[in-house]
Amino acid sequence: MTVTNVIEVKGVWKSFKTVQAVKGIDLRIPKGEFVAILGPNGAGKTTLVEMIEGIQKPDAGEITIMGKKWKGNENELHGIIGLSLQETRFIDKLRVTETLNLFAAFFGLGRTRVDEIINIVGLEEKRTSYVVNLSGGQRQRLAIGISLLNNPAILLLDEPTTGLDPNARREIWDILQNLKEESKTSMILTTHYMEEAENLCDYIVIMDNGNILKEGTLQELLEEDSVEKIVEFTADHIPVNKIIYSGDSSFSVYPGETKEKGFVRLNNFETQLPAFMSFMKENNITIKHMECRRKTLDDLFVSLTGRTINE
Ligand SMILES: Nc1ncnc2c1ncn2[C@@H]1O[C@H](COP(=O)(O)OP(=O)(O)O)[C@@H](O)[C@H]1O
Ligand SMILES: [Mg+2]
Structure with missing residues (x-):
């Protein structure tokens, strides 16, 4: 053998x-x-x-x-x-x-x-x-x-x-x-x-x-669900766990590494990004910085468990 x-x-x-x-x-x-x-x-x-x-x-x-x-x-x-x-x-x-x-x-x-x-x-x-x-x-x-x-x-x-x-x-x-x-x-x-x-x-x-x-x-x-994009942002207030609706899909806001940072996971830029922007505007939250980054293992862990690995 x-x-x-x-x-x-x-x-x-x-x-x-x-x-x-x-x-x-x-x-x-x-x-x-x-x-x-x-x-x-x-x-x-x-x-x-x-x-x-x-x-x-x-x-x-x-x-x-x-x-x-x-x-x-x-x-x-x-x-x-x-x-x-x-x-x-x-x-x-x-x-x-x-x-x-x-x-x-x-x-x-x-x-x-x-x-x-x-x-x-x-x-x-x-x-x-x-x-x-x-x-x-x-x-x-x-x-x-x-x-x-x-x-x-x-x-x-x-x-x-x-x-x-x-x-x-x-x-x-x-x-x-x-x-x-x-x-x-x-x-x-x-x-x-x-x-x-x-x-x-x-x-x-x-x-x-x-x-x-x-x-x-x-x-x-x-790469399993590679359409997903992570958009990280810095703002004066992070609406943690708030659910944002866009057409018939929805996504939520996750807390980032610091109090001023948060991120969303988007499957569809065309519809979800404008929905995110209007949500922030309606809630009077000023976005100071925004960037799109690659998905990491921590993101995967969040999507599997709803929390980050070192929480
Ligand atoms: N000797 C032990 N007696 C009682 N509970 C234990 C013992 N060893 C581990 N556990 C419990 O089992 C779970 C898994 O622990 P562990 O294997 O040490 O996890 P990790 O190494 O991933 O931190 C934990 O809830 C821990 O408290
Ligand atoms: Mg251990």
Whole structure:
């Protein structure tokens, strides 16, 4: 049997007391793909990846890694999976190299691999620093370094850039981009940053409330209803959630990134744009700026759930 999917998740459910965290998920990850699981806080991302990692057990359903279940194959599967958890705890009083040596020893790997890893994650200048003194981005790079030690066929990263500033985030993207170009590793990362999913991943799975809402390549996700245009505007007042009627269609006003910004999603410029303009005029709202932009994953998320991903 040749295995084309490195991971298969079939009808998987998981609940905690009263919370149904994962509600019957099916997912297939083909070899060599970089996959993003994109969703807001509480979507069930961590629960899903931890079940794939064998850390949590599904209530129902089946998960196979390279065609094998966790039960009875723990040693083999630990050897092909690299992972970094949403929160990584290190031993503060160990230096960077010592930390890597410790983990390398688990896999029977030596100095050479540790040096390679330090190089890959760009921690050369921090070799002898105590872990407690690393910045958030450096700690996260160390965590990724550890996950890469055994050259895993499958890498699972839970929110690798959450809470990092844009520069630190970009450094991590560079490491992962290089990995993508230079290795055959398949990767799943969870994130609530659209740009992360867009920039790094071949395939994006949008998750909310324990379910997969939609999945596909970025192009597939955004082109599905490609007639839709986003018109963003700045005004002295944003009539949030107001419904504007135009002939037999209607559309509503969504809040933008700031108090002065809003946007509408239009399927028909010819009729809906004039309707929008007259609505604003009738309500004495002065438009200061207006622009048409391409649809993003966040827009898609809004159209699927009625709210933005980071709300
Ligand atoms: N150990 C747990 N005990 C109780 N509830 C949990 C536990 N882990 C997760 N949950 C709940 O399950 C839901 C999904 O959580 P999680 O998988 O962590 O989402 P995400 O990683 O997308 O933020 C949330 O409502 C969360 O509060
Ligand atoms: Mg999480």
